[in-house]
Amino acid sequence: MEKMGVSVLVGAPKANTSQPGVLQGGAVYLCPWGTSPVHCTPIEFDSKGSRLLESLLPSPEGEEPVEYKSLQWFGATVRAHGSSILACAPLYSWRTEKEPLNDPVGTCYLSTDNFTRILEYAPCRSDFSWAAGQGYCQGGFSAEFTKTGRVVLGGPGSYFWQGQILSATQEQIAESYYPEYLINLVQGQLQTRQASSIYDDSYLGYSVAVGEFSGDDTEDFVAGVPKGNLTYGYVTILNGSDIRSLYNFSGEQMASYFGYAVAATDVNGDGLDDLLVGAPLLMERTADGRPQEVGKVYIYLQNLAGMEPTPTLTLTGHDEFGRFGSSLTPLGDLDQDGYNGKRQRPQELRRSLEPESEGNESEFRDKLSPIHIALNFSLDPQAPVDSHGLRPVLHYQSKSRIEDKAQILLDCGEDNICVPDLQLEVFGEQNHVYLGDKNSLNLTFHAQNVGEGGAYEAELRVTAPPEAEYSGLVRNPGNFSSLSCDYFAVNQSRLLVCDLGNPMKAGASIWGGLRFTVPHLRDTKKTIQFDFQILSKNLNNSQSEVVSFRLSVEAQAQVSLNGVSKPEAVLFPVSDWHPRDQPQEEGDVGPAVHHVYELINLGPSSISRGVLELSCPQALEGQQLLYMTRVTGLGNCTTSHPPNSQGLELDPEGSQHHLLQRREAPGRSPASSGPQILKCPEAECFRLRCELGPLHRQESRSLQLHFRVWAKTFLQREHQPFSLQCEAVYEALKMPYRILPQQLPRKELQVATAVQWTKAEGSHGVPLWIIILAILIGLLLLGLLIYILYKLGFFKHSLPYGTAMEKAQLKPPATSDA
Numbered sequence: 001m002e003k004m005g006v007s008v009l010v011g012a013p014k015a016n017t018s019q020p021g022v023l024q025g026g027a028v029y030l031c032p033w034g035t036s037p038v039h040c041t042p043i044e045f046d047s048k049g050s051r052l053l054e055s056l057l058p059s060p061e062g063e064e065p066v067e068y069k070s071l072q073w074f075g076a077t078v079r080a081h082g083s084s085i086l087a088c089a090p091l092y093s094w095r096t097e098k099e100p101l102n103d104p105v106g107t108c109y110l111s112t113d114n115f116t117r118i119l120e121y122a123p124c125r126s127d128f129s130w131a132a133g134q135g136y137c138q139g140g141f142s143a144e145f146t147k148t149g150r151v152v153l154g155g156p157g158s159y160f161w162q163g164q165i166l167s168a169t170q171e172q173i174a175e176s177y178y179p180e181y182l183i184n185l186v187q188g189q190l191q192t193r194q195a196s197s198i199y200d201d202s203y204l205g206y207s208v209a210v211g212e213f214s215g216d217d218t219e220d221f222v223a224g225v226p227k228g229n230l231t232y233g234y235v236t237i238l239n240g241s242d243i244r245s246l247y248n249f250s251g252e253q254m255a256s257y258f259g260y261a262v263a264a265t266d267v268n269g270d271g272l273d274d275l276l277v278g279a280p281l282l283m284e285r286t287a288d289g290r291p292q293e294v295g296k297v298y299i300y301l302q303n304l305a306g307m308e309p310t311p312t313l314t315l316t317g318h319d320e321f322g323r324f325g326s327s328l329t330p331l332g333d334l335d336q337d338g339y340n341g342k343r344q345r346p347q348e349l350r351r352s353l354e355p356e357s358e359g360n361e362s363e364f365r366d367k368l369s370p371i372h373i374a375l376n377f378s379l380d381p382q383a384p385v386d387s388h389g390l391r392p393v394l395h396y397q398s399k400s401r402i403e404d405k406a407q408i409l410l411d412c413g414e415d416n417i418c419v420p421d422l423q424l425e426v427f428g429e430q431n432h433v434y435l436g437d438k439n440s441l442n443l444t445f446h447a448q449n450v451g452e453g454g455a456y457e458a459e460l461r462v463t464a465p466p467e468a469e470y471s472g473l474v475r476n477p478g479n480f481s482s483l484s485c486d487y488f489a490v491n492q493s494r495l496l497v498c499d500l501g502n503p504m505k506a507g508a509s510i511w512g513g514l515r516f517t518v519p520h521l522r523d524t525k526k527t528i529q530f531d532f533q534i535l536s537k538n539l540n541n542s543q544s545e546v547v548s549f550r551l552s553v554e555a556q557a558q559v560s561l562n563g564v565s566k567p568e569a570v571l572f573p574v575s576d577w578h579p580r581d582q583p584q585e586e587g588d589v590g591p592a593v594h595h596v597y598e599l600i601n602l603g604p605s606s607i608s609r610g611v612l613e614l615s616c617p618q619a620l621e622g623q624q625l626l627y628m629t630r631v632t633g634l635g636n637c638t639t640s641h642p643p644n645s646q647g648l649e650l651d652p653e654g655s656q657h658h659l660l661q662r663r664e665a666p667g668r669s670p671a672s673s674g675p676q677i678l679k680c681p682e683a684e685c686f687r688l689r690c691e692l693g694p695l696h697r698q699e700s701r702s703l704q705l706h707f708r709v710w711a712k713t714f715l716q717r718e719h720q721p722f723s724l725q726c727e728a729v730y731e732a733l734k735m736p737y738r739i740l741p742q743q744l745p746r747k748e749l750q751v752a753t754a755v756q757w758t759k760a761e762g763s764h765g766v767p768l769w770i771i772i773l774a775i776l777i778g779l780l781l782l783g784l785l786i787y788i789l790y791k792l793g794f795f796k797h798s799l800p801y802g803t804a805m806e807k808a809q810l811k812p813p814a815t816s817d818a
Contacts (some may be wrong), residue, residue: 006033009085010040011075017042019069020049028087038149045074045087045109045118051182053095066182067094070104081145084170085111086121088140088153094125094182103135106155110144117652119177121528123166123191124155124707125352126183139166142208146219146610154205154223159194163204165223165238166191190243202228202701204236211264213302214246215235222275224259233258247307249277249300256282264528265330268301271658275300275307278325286520290436290696295324329749335554376401418453420506422534422544431551433528435737436697437604439518442474443549445499445509447534454503455536463531464494467520474513481510500534518551523737527552557697558602559749561730564682566594569728569754570709572718574787579711585649590711593753596704597728603697607745609734611704612690617683617725624710625678626724628686633703640687675721675754694736707753714755722755 008031015027031040035112046069053066074089088108095102107122124137144152150169158164168189176186192204207224214220218240228235233251235258238244251258261278268274280295298311317324380395385391425446433439449455464470470487474480485498500510518528527550534544570591580588597614601607612634617625618641628643629650644650692701705726714722728751734746789795 007031009078009080011078011087013073013076013089015042016074019047021070021149022049023070025069025072026076026089028078028085029300035772042735043085043087043111043115045111046120066096067092072107074109075098077140077143079143079145081111081149081388083114084145084149085115086143086145086151087111088143090138090141092122096127096129103129105134105137106139106141108140108151108153110151110170110173112174116270117174119173120153120179120184121153121168121173121177121186122184123153123186123189124158124164124322126185131157131160134164136161137164139164142205144210144225144456146207146210150219150240151553152208152210152221154208156203156206160197160200162195162199162202163206163223163225164192165205165208165221165243167221167240167243185442188445190416192238192243199228204228205702207259207262209262209264210240211275213273213275213307214239215239216241222262222264224277226257226259228259231255232581233260233279235259235262235275237275247309249275249298249307249309249311251279251282253279258282258298261328263328263330267299270303271300272304274302276538277311277326277630278328279772280323280326281324282316290322293323294318294320295326297325297328297647311674340736345740374401374403392803416675417540418456418503418538419451419540420449420453420455420458420504420536421451421541422455422458422504422536423448423450424532424534424544424547424808426530426532426547426549428549428551430551432519432554433521434604435521435523435555435739436557436606437521439521440471441468441516441518441531441551442513444511444513444535445532447504447508447512447544449504449506451506451541453538454505455500455534455538455542456503457537458500458502458504459535460496460498460500461533461535462496462498462514464496464516465518465530466493466526467522467525467528468516468518468530469520470494470496470509470518471515474515475646476513480513481512485514501653503573504534504536521553523553523555523739525553526739544696553739555605555735555739557605557607557732557735557741557745559607559695559730559732559745559747560600560602561597561728561749562600563595563726563749563751565751565753567753569756571756571758572711572714573758574711579715581712583646583648586627586629586644586651589648590707591709593626593707593709594704595707595726595751595753597701597749597751598700598702599692599695599730599747600700601695601697605734606697606736607695607734608693608736610692610730610732610745611699612692612730614688614703614705614726614728614730615685616705616707617678617680617724618686619684620678620713621684623713623716625683625713626686627708627710628705629708630706631688631703632706634690634701636692637688637690639689640685652741675723675756677723679725679750692730709753709755719757724755725750725752784789 010029010031011026012029013026014024016023017025017027019025026101026266027042028045029040030043031038043582049064050067050069053064069092072089072092074092075087076090077088077199079086086108088106090106091104091650092107093102093104105122105124107120107125108117110118110121112119114778122139124139126134126136129135134155137155138157139153139155142154146152148169149175150167151168152766154163154165156163166189168186172186172188176184178184204225205223206226209222210219211222212219220240221238221243223236223238224233225236228234229250231254231665235249237244237247256279258279259277260280263276265276267272267276277298277300278295281293282296283291283293287292297315297317299313300307301312315324315328357796379392383391403695427444427446429442433441445460447460449458473483473485483498485496488495488497496514498512501508504510516530521528530549532547532549536542570593574591577592583589597612599612616628618628619625627646628641629648631637631639631643688705690703695701728749729746731746735744
């Protein structure tokens with residue numbers, strides 16, 4: 001490459017090439033630097049397609065491939081050293097005749113002596129295949145050259161993803177390379193070996209770098225292990241001579257991917273290589289306790305005594321989900337001045353500009369400043385001479401340059417001087433913001449020009465505090481004007497500039513709404529402030545007064561405490577069950593009752609410490625009411641009475657047996673007007689106190705209490721209903737802020753379990769045979785009664801007239817002739 005000048009290597013892992021039968025095999029392009037335009041040409045590392053399996057037995061499906069170059073991501077890793085180039089395909093896969101499945105072993109191609117020879121270096125393509133060996137090695141996932149040109153590869157998938165480091169000199173690779181062989185054993189190659197199973201899924205070799213850390217003249221290997229050490233991650237430095245471990249540096253947070261990127265360079269200029277490690281997924285908590293992924297870079301400086309296990313300096317990202325530390329590289333000697341990227345030479349750029357003769361614009365902003373007009377003239381020195389051989393000359397008293405000014409006529413009276421009177425009002429929907437909340441905030445402004453002239457290039461400037469972010473305009477088509485706003489970051493503040501018109505005419509009245517969020521709120525300030533002002537380019541009365549809108553910073557957390565009794569009511573008597581005088585198991589005591597309590601921080605602020613206290617009636621007049629068997633869900637709890645104080649045999653957790661009870665409407669004693677309420681302090685109580693740690697927004701905690709209702713006590717008070725009331729109180733003791741609310745959150749709750757009675761077992765119904773017998777006896781008595789009445793003539797008809805009258809014929813009365 002030295003003969004060709006400076007060039008740039010570009011990897012294209014999904015590029016299509018001319019390799020037969022290969023889809024998106026990938027390529028590496030050589031782009032000469034300094035030519036215009038730049039023409040990049042692909043480097044022909046491999047022009048062949050996938051090799052076929054040479055089998056003695058013919059396959060009915062034809063020849064099968066032994067390697068798979070499609071989608072191999074060739075060019076994903078590219079490194080250069082002098083006249084040598086290393087390009088790798090970490091997803092290259094192959095198979096053996098005895099293994100039907102292909103293994104993604106990865107491969108690399110090494111170009112030496114300015115492309116005079118191309119060598120393939122695939123150290124993981126070996127007989128030790130499958131996941132237990134090097135079958136998933138993905139060699140070339142990371143790669144580097146030492147200063148002497150030695151090749152170092154990382155294969156994070158070897159040995160059940162323990163990972164592996166492999167290294168060989170270019171001479172060793174060349175001597176062991178036989179292109180007709182798939183497996184080439186490189187003599188003298190250094191490589192890490194398989195460790196115990198506790199190192200599985202560690203990803204050794206996910207990233208590699210080289211540097212001098214052992215005090216000799218041989219560069220050592222730096223390897224990132226981002227999932228090792230219980231996913232805390234670590235970085236190991238291996239001796240470049242015998243690959244034994246020299247140093248290990250551990251990450252500080254699980255799943256931060258410590259070791260995702262590594263680099264070695266002399267940071268402080270003392271002549272010793274230093275170590276840089278990236279952890280792009282590291283998370284830090286904000287002031288309100290919310291975790292956010294920012295990423296971090298750790299810098300370990302080397303001294304004459306060696307390396308220290310703790311970083312000398314750390315760099316933390318600022319943008320959430322920015323993945324700060326995903327890639328690291330030494331700057332290097334970019335300008336070939338012999339220094340490691342620490343000096344820069346100033347450069348001077350000269351250009352000549354020509355004015356545009358017809359550069360008129362239909363709109364320009366500055367309408368107040370006078371327009372300068374200048375005209376200059378001179379004789380053309382190339383003009384031909386006249387017939388006498390003379391050239392024209394200018395009069396010595398004439399001016400060769402004429403200048404004048406033109407003023408734009410404004411609608412501002414005879415003097416053409418505009419004097420606005422700018423006034424501004426600001427309104428807000430709230431006057432406070434809460435720690436831990438995004439704090440959506442709408443601010444409304446009313447801008448007026450009550451002066452005699454227009455305000456030119458008028459704009460509203462809003463200086464927002466560093467805790468705030470601008471999110472857009474408030475849309476209100478009826479009242480608000482359509483604005484054009486630009487948002488800038490100025491030092492630690494945010495500047496919002498909105499155009500109000502050019503000009504903002506006299507008598508103008510503009511309403512607008514701006515939407516902000518305040519996600520970066522801290523407890524270092526008790527207030528935050530937005531400053532509004534109208535500015536213009538007028539010479540007189542060019543701006544309004546500054547109007548400040550101030551909001552107080554407060555901490556507030558609302559907690560929700562919910563509870564339920566399962567079941568809500570216990571019915572007595574229990575069918576086919578009787579309590580034992582000397583219970584041995586928890587089922588001998590009585591029905592099971594399960595209380596569930598859930599505490600939720602509704603936010604917006606966090607709570608750092610609190611206490612949950614519960615009290616339940618346990619005994620009355622020396623007689624047991626509730627027998628506590630278990631307390632689950634929370635740790636760090638103390639009780640006044642230990643659960644299962646009598647040492648009964650408990651049912652396995654999660655499989656408590658409930659006594660079957662009739663689902664009937666409970667009966668009520670005629671003498672009782674309602675259930676008797678049993679609660680503290682009237683009854684002897686079971687008390688529970690649980691210390692709770694941090695409770696952030698929308699986080700919850702749950703507590704389960706398992707009881708047995710002491711049936712014997714209630715059976716002695718037959719037909720008397722009871723209500724067993726437990727009381728829960730949560731009180732926040734501390735919040736993680738210097739700004740505290742006037743009153744810390746507190747919540748109370750009562751959960752009741754009813755004891756009710758059903759009808760006695762003997763009164764539940766009449767047997768069927770008694771009903772049938774009663775019907776038959778009733779029918780028999782009815783038949784006997786009918787028979788007696790019949791014999792007594794009860795059913796014979798008796799009329800008020802006698803039988804003689806019934807038989808008499810009705811005749812008309814006799815008449816005399818007298």
